Amino acid sequence: MIQFKRVGKTYPNGVEALKQVDLEIEQGEFVAIIGLSGAGKSTLIRLVNKMHPITEGELIVNDVAVDDTLKGDKLRKFRREIGMIFQSFNLIMRTSVIKNVLAAKVADMSFMRSFLGLYKDADKIAALSALEKLGILDKAYTRADQLSGGQQQRVALARTLTQDPKIILADEPVASLDPVTANQVMSDFKTVNKDFNITVIANMHHVDMALNYADRVIGIRQGEIVFDGPSSKITNAILKDVYGREITDDDILAEAPKEIV
Ligand SMILES: Nc1ncnc2c1ncn2[C@@H]1O[C@H](COP(=O)(O)OP(=O)(O)OP(=O)(O)O)[C@@H](O)[C@H]1O
Ligand SMILES: [Mg+2]
Numbered sequence: 001m002i003q004f005k006r007v008g009k010t011y012p013n014g015v016e017a018l019k020q021v022d023l024e025i026e027q028g029e030f031v032a033i034i035g036l037s038g039a040g041k042s043t044l045i046r047l048v049n050k051m052h053p054i055t056e057g058e059l060i061v062n063d064v065a066v067d068d069t070l071k072g073d074k075l076r077k078f079r080r081e082i083g084m085i086f087q088s089f090n091l092i093m094r095t096s097v098i099k100n101v102l103a104a105k106v107a108d109m110s111f112m113r114s115f116l117g118l119y120k121d122a123d124k125i126a127a128l129s130a131l132e133k134l135g136i137l138d139k140a141y142t143r144a145d146q147l148s149g150g151q152q153q154r155v156a157l158a159r160t161l162t163q164d165p166k167i168i169l170a171d172e173p174v175a176s177l178d179p180v181t182a183n184q185v186m187s188d189f190k191t192v193n194k195d196f197n198i199t200v201i202a203n204m205h206h207v208d209m210a211l212n213y214a215d216r217v218i219g220i221r222q223g224e225i226v227f228d229g230p231s232s233k234i235t236n237a238i239l240k241d242v243y244g245r246e247i248t249d250d251d252i253l254a255e256a257p258k259e260i261v
Contacts, residue, residue, distance in 0.1 A: 085171070227241065
């Protein structure tokens with residue numbers, strides 16, 4: 001379970017990105033976060049794995065307090081249970097799919113072993129099995145840059161699965177994909193969510209896709225949660241409240257998401 005209690009986030013430059021966020025997410029939920037550019041979507045998910053520290057309130061993830069005491073080995077162990085997927089896939093393009101998936105294990109290996117590519121058999125089996133689960137086992141020895149965008153995102157998802165995560169955080173995972181491929185990738189997320197009971201929290205610019213795939217939608221406006229409920233309860237009036245104006249799907253699709261790391 002993920003619990004936000006009156007959580008606030010102010011960046012060192014003084015930008016107050018999140019205010020008084022109260023939120024509980026149960027294990028196995030599929031949550032989409034929607035809102036305008038700059039609303040605080042990325043900030044919200046980056047707090048969960050302490051990519052950015054909270055500056056106010058209390059955050060508890062799987063019974064671990066995500067605070068100043070969470071550091072070093074404890075933080076590394078904590079992060080192993082949380083996968084992260086980005087819009088840009090973050091693959092090493094000039095190397096094979098299998099090596100990209102195995103890259104998730106490099107953090108646990110000595111430099112020499114990873115340099116020489118001496119992966120453990122158990123890791124190789126885990127990597128192949130993750131590729132099989134996502135239906136791209138036949139691409140294991142293909143170079144990442146020879147895959148389509150959708151296949152590349154599947155590889156990123158497979159890499160995350162080898163971590164055996166309890167939670168997957170996805171920051172605009174389909175933003176750079178065409179609608180058909182984007183739907184395929186969202187189905188992959190849904191499969192992973194339902195078959196392995198992994199909590200998925202995904203930032204989405206495409207409202208229609210958020211509604212189609214997520215069980216629960218959270219709408220953020222200027223750092224505050226203005227809607228939190230089942231996808232089926234979303235109405236045009238709610239969307240107007242989240243986005244602060246009348247919107248159409250084209251409107252949302254036209255907005256170019258930017259990644260701030
Ligand atoms: N690392 C950072 N340092 C300072 N300010 C930041 C940082 N990251 C985000 N912000 C600011 O915090 C606010 C929320 O940003 P955030 O990236 O969470 O929004 P977002 O909803 O993900 O937007 P987008 O849809 O464009 O990705 C914005 O005003 C942004 O400029
Ligand atoms: Mg963002």
